[in-house]
Amino acid sequence: MTAPRTTPGPLPVAELHLHLDGTLEPEHVLELAARNGVDLPFADIDDLRSRYEFTDLQSFLDLLYTNLTVLRERADFTEMVDRYLERAAAAGVRHAEVSCDVQAHTRRGIPLETVMGGLRDALDRSVATHGVTTRLLVSFWRDGPVDEAFDLLRALVASGIPFDGIGLDSAEVGFPPELFTDVFAFAREHGLHVVAHGGEEGGPEYVTGALDALRAERIDHGIRSLEDDALVERLVAERVPLTVCPLSNVRLRAVDTMADHPLLRMLERGLVVSVHSDDPPYFGGQVDANVDAVVEALGASDEQLAHLARNSFESAFLADDERAGYLAEVDAWLAARGGRAPL
Numbered sequence: 487m488t489a490p491r492t493t494p495g496p497l498p499v500a501e502l503h504l505h506l507d508g509t510l511e512p513e514h515v516l517e518l519a520a521r522n523g524v525d526l527p528f529a530d531i532d533d534l535r536s537r538y539e540f541t542d543l544q545s546f547l548d549l550l551y552t553n554l555t556v557l558r559e560r561a562d563f564t565e566m567v568d569r570y571l572e573r574a575a576a577a578g579v580r581h582a583e584v585s586c587d588v589q590a591h592t593r594r595g596i597p598l599e600t601v602m603g604g605l606r607d608a609l610d611r612s613v614a615t616h617g618v619t620t621r622l623l624v625s626f627w628r629d630g631p632v633d634e635a636f637d638l639l640r641a642l643v644a645s646g647i648p649f650d651g652i653g654l655d656s657a658e659v660g661f662p663p664e665l666f667t668d669v670f671a672f673a674r675e676h677g678l679h680v681v682a683h684g685g686e687e688g689g690p691e692y693v694t695g696a697l698d699a700l701r702a703e704r705i706d707h708g709i710r711s712l713e714d715d716a717l718v719e720r721l722v723a724e725r726v727p728l729t730v731c732p733l734s735n736v737r738l739r740a741v742d743t744m745a746d747h748p749l750l751r752m753l754e755r756g757l758v759v760s761v762h763s764d765d766p767p768y769f770g771g772q773v774d775a776n777v778d779a780v781v782e783a784l785g786a787s788d789e790q791l792a793h794l795a796r797n798s799f800e801s802a803f804l805a806d807d808e809r810a811g812y813l814a815e816v817d818a819w820l821a822a823r824g825g826r827a828p829l
């Protein structure tokens with residue numbers, strides 16, 4: 487007798503490129519605005535929804551930075567994280583390394599403890615509530631003042647509130663990574679992980695700069711690395727993870743259409759790429775929606791999906807035993823689909 491065939495759930499993945507501030511659904515934005523008495527420049531939900539058409543990175547950031555002003559109380563930040571983790575768990579996310587633009591909140595007068603305390607309240611019980619392990623990264627605006635970022639990082643370290651690393655995001659072109667050399671050196675000296683966006687709208691020199699000046703352990707996006715063969719060789723040789731967000735790239739017009747997306751070409755060149763969601767409600771969904779888009783437009787096979795999922799766990803800041811457990815889940819997912827893991 488053969489064993490009953492198990493239907494695999496969604497592909498198990500580590501979400502490594504996710505902006506918490508970018509997880510508020512439009513309904514939640516309006517709910518929080520009403521609760522906190524925040525005036526927004528939108529007439530109603532239809533008006534707000536109609537703004538989710540972007541021409542480039544900046545047009546998206548303008549909406550994102552307006553919407554995140556509805557977050558005011560500690561419980562708001564907790565609620566945002568809880569709702570995100572619930573959706574992520576349903577989408578197959580087993581481990582999430584989530585980032586927050588804390589600076590976007592402190593600079594409008596929200597105390598550091600309110601922001602970080604609210605995030606921690608949800609993250610600290612995430613395994614019990616959602617079955618998802620987490621890490622927290624604090625991202626800094628590369629187009630903001632370097633001194634502001636440095637002051638905030640010092641305050642974060644002095645606060646004793648746990649977080650695992652820092653990142654660099656917001657408008658890329660014209661704001662090279664070298665500006666943040668000292669900020670990142672300070673973070674590394676304090677035992678923090680360091681990641682940085684690069685090669686999203688900016689060219690490959692932004693990726694090289696993030697590696698050389700910031701010693702970034704992972705590059706968020708990195709798709710424009712393909713324009714520099716020597717850089718590709720280096721990324722392959724040094725096994726630098728690139729956290730790619732296909733739906734985001736198309737919606738922000740970094741890539742023309744999903745059919746043109748370089749994800750599988752990157753995988754074939756030996757780059758350590760994995761699939762992530764960036765800011766799910768803004769770009770059309772969680773990791774599972776990104777995976778579906780890649781299957782539909784690029785014809786990714788189950789073996790390729792398992793490779794991408796394995797890369798996500800290999801690229802995560804996980805302990806070896808945690809990682810091994812998650813990698814076994816990927817093998818089980820592939821086996822249930824009739825595929826065979828590489829020896």
Ligand code: HPA
Binds near residue numbers: 505508543656683765
């Ligand atoms: O994809 C992104 N790039 C830069 N900044 C961001 N802030 C949220 N998402 C992004």
Ligand SMILES: [Zn+2]
Binds near residue numbers: 505655706
């Ligand atoms: Zn991003």
